[in-house]
Amino acid sequence: MESYKLTVHEIWNLVNKREISIKELVRDVIERIDSTERQIGSFITFNWDEALYQAETLDTLISEESDSSKLAGIPLGVEDNICTLDIRTTSASRMLENFTPPYDASVVEKLKQCHSIILGKLNMDEFGMGSSTQNSAFKVTKNPWNLHKVAGGAAGGGAAAVAADQVFCAIGSDSSGCLRQPAAFCGVVGFKPTYGLVSRFGLVTSAPSLEQVGCITKDVTDCAYVLEEIAFYDSKDSTSIKDDSCGYLGYLVDGIRGLKIGIPREIFDESWDPDIRACIDRSIEILKNLGAEIIDITLPHFKYATASQFIIMCCESSSNLARYDGIKYGKRARDVNDLEELYCKTRSQGFGQEVKERIMLGNLFLSRQYYDSHYKKALKIRELLRNDFRKAYEKCHLILTPTSPILAYDLSNETNLSVTTNYSKRYTLLANLTGIPAISIPCGFSEEGLPVGIQFMADTFKEGTLLKVAYTFERNTDYHMKRAMKLEVTE
Amino acid sequence: MKLSLKDIENMGLWSKLKLDHQEKEVFLDRINKTLQKLEIIKELATDHLELSLDKPIHSKALRDDQVQPSMSRDQALKNAQETWDGMFSVPSILD
Numbered sequence: 043m044e045s046y047k048l049t050v051h052e053i054w055n056l057v058n059k060r061e062i063s064i065k066e067l068v069r070d071v072i073e074r075i076d077s078t079e080r081q082i083g084s085f086i087t088f089n090w091d092e093a094l095y096q097a098e099t100l101d102t103l104i105s106e107e108s109d110s111s112k113l114a115g116i117p118l119g120v121e122d123n124i125c126t127l128d129i130r131t132t133s134a135s136r137m138l139e140n141f142t143p144p145y146d147a148s149v150v151e152k153l154k155q156c157h158s159i160i161l162g163k164l165n166m167d168e169f170g171m172g173s174s175t176q177n178s179a180f181k182v183t184k185n186p187w188n189l190h191k192v193a194g195g196a197a198g199g200g201a202a203a204v205a206a207d208q209v210f211c212a213i214g215s216d217s218s219g220c221l222r223q224p225a226a227f228c229g230v231v232g233f234k235p236t237y238g239l240v241s242r243f244g245l246v247t248s249a250p251s252l253e254q255v256g257c258i259t260k261d262v263t264d265c266a267y268v269l270e271e272i273a274f275y276d277s278k279d280s281t282s283i284k285d286d287s288c289g290y291l292g293y294l295v296d297g298i299r300g301l302k303i304g305i306p307r308e309i310f311d312e313s314w315d316p317d318i319r320a321c322i323d324r325s326i327e328i329l330k331n332l333g334a335e336i337i338d339i340t341l342p343h344f345k346y347a348t349a350s351q352f353i354i355m356c357c358e359s360s361s362n363l364a365r366y367d368g369i370k371y372g373k374r375a376r377d378v379n380d381l382e383e384l385y386c387k388t389r390s391q392g393f394g395q396e397v398k399e400r401i402m403l404g405n406l407f408l409s410r411q412y413y414d415s416h417y418k419k420a421l422k423i424r425e426l427l428r429n430d431f432r433k434a435y436e437k438c439h440l441i442l443t444p445t446s447p448i449l450a451y452d453l454s455n456e457t458n459l460s461v462t463t464n465y466s467k468r469y470t471l472l473a474n475l476t477g478i479p480a481i482s483i484p485c486g487f488s489e490e491g492l493p494v495g496i497q498f499m500a501d502t503f504k505e506g507t508l509l510k511v512a513y514t515f516e517r518n519t520d521y522h523m524k525r526a527m528k529l530e531v532t533e
Numbered sequence: 534m535k536l537s538l539k540d541i542e543n544m545g546l547w548s549k550l551k552l553d554h555q556e557k558e559v560f561l562d563r564i565n566k567t568l569q570k571l572e573i574i575k576e577l578a579t580d581h582l583e584l585s586l587d588k589p590i591h592s593k594a595l596r597d598d599q600v601q602p603s604m605s606r607d608q609a610l611k612n613a614q615e616t617w618d619g620m621f622s623v624p625s626i627l628d
Contacts, residue, residue, distance in 0.1 A: 360548065364549075381626060389548070390552070393550070398550055399560060399567075402560065416574070423577065425585065
């Protein structure tokens with residue numbers, strides 16, 4: 043049985059009816075990874091022995107539990123910047139190549155309580171810095187729809203693994219669209235919750251005010267299943283919040299009549315790939331036909347958002363990555379004469395070029411000469427943008443944009459200018475700057491068969507509204523059912 | 534304002550990074566291009582705005598300062614590079 047092709051909710055039904063065992067399921071999925079991984083490169087570390095051992099006991103356990111979690115027995119992947127007890131966690135950096143955490147991130151602890159099965163750690167851009175997963179210190183992840191194209195990033199490993207049916211879902215983090223942009227490039231669902239809704243304890247973060255743990259799934263129902271489990275208050279994370287509006291499965295209803303969806307003039311006036319424009323125009327017509335009201339809105343400070351996000355991210359990264367000094371953990375350079383040399387040699391050997399550049403820029407923006415003109419200004423722009431969104435949500439329930447203005451591009455075609463790599467994430471990073479939730483779902487294909495994603499953004503804690511519109515759109519289209527057919531399995 | 538090679542050297546020092554000449558040249562070019570792109574924020578006047586940023590998106594009361602169960606010493610040391618007498622052993626940080 044090709045059970046790996048199914049979704050989380052389909053698997054859950056089969057397991058409950060005893061039509062498939064967890065052991066069978068895990069074996070199926072491992073075989074799938076084994077036959078496709080050489081082409082895709084989604085994983086940094088495998089956890090197969092533990093997964094198979096867990097599967098042995100889970101069948102009995104789940105049959106005995108009357109209220110088992112919807113994620114019980116589900117094989118999934120965790121991005122390699124989320125700490126996992128006794129499983130190497132590298133953040134795709136040489137700096138952490140030998141780092142095996144002695145604890146689980148809170149979100150991983152929760153997944154384990156649900157009896158989910160962690161199959162391994164997923165590839166990403168080093169410390170989340172990049173948009174293509176070509177900045178990993180270990181390997182490049184390829185797009186399952188076209189192996190000559192990037193998978194997107196930073197969480198390209200997760201998106202590619204879900205798209206290639208290697209895992210049923212992936213847990214990762216999003217600081218500028220790192221889950222949504224690769225999800226769009228790979229034709230799957232990417233979700234970033236409201237800042238604080240999911241614990242970040244145990245996340246190796248480089249930009250804490252922007253980053254949020256979320257998920258990549260095959261469809262919107264699976265996304266609600268995952269969110270239902272990973273959204274909880276965590277006293278170990280000072281930014282964690284209690285939200286009483288959970289019960290996300292209740293929002294999986296087909297019906298958006300009367301819902302007001304805002305179209306930001308500044309974004310729709312921009313130039314996009316023509317295939318993306320066609321898909322978005324068609325999606326708007328679908329939403330109108332389903333009863334949504336489409337209205338024009340404005341985000342006057344949108345044009346400054348990419349620069350603001352980039353400056354804040356560099357500043358926070360330079361500070362956060364200062365902890366990698368060769369003393370406490372991670373890489374430690376050998377043959378040094380003094381402490382200064384130990385610091386410099388360790389960091390110079392451990393960090394990749396993109397990371398070094400962003401640390402240097404962060405230190406520049408935080409220096410006396412640039413602090414007011416760059417860092418402080420970027421923070422003020424973030425406030426202005428928050429006000430723009432606040433005003434927009436007085437007129438509409440949701441805001442719609444393409445997830446990215448461009449399609450998945452050729453491997454190695456990354457421009458060598460870091461700020462422009464964020465061009466592909468100029469619409470997704472808005473949710474990170476403002477802390478709001480956002481989802482990307484498939485909305486069509488380009489002429490050459492590459493997936494296109496549509497993004498919905500809602501006000502803080504309105505995850506339910508997002509799920510409702512995404513679910514309704516999905517129920518009335520079939521883009522999410524298409525699979526990466528070009529992937530040829532190798533023996 | 535364009536940065537010079539000397540500026541890149543200084544940024545390397547602040548960042549505790551040892552850069553060879555070739556790296557400095559590469560960073561000089563890339564960083565100057567990046568700074569040029571970021572010039573866009575100069576269009577916007579913000580001097581009149583007060584920064585109330587330290588206010589988080591949602592205010593949350595701090596939790597009580599109570600001792601909670603935590604990781605055992607053995608577990609904490611499990612993956613340490615070097616240990617000595619039940620403690621982490623690290624290089625000297627005082628020259």
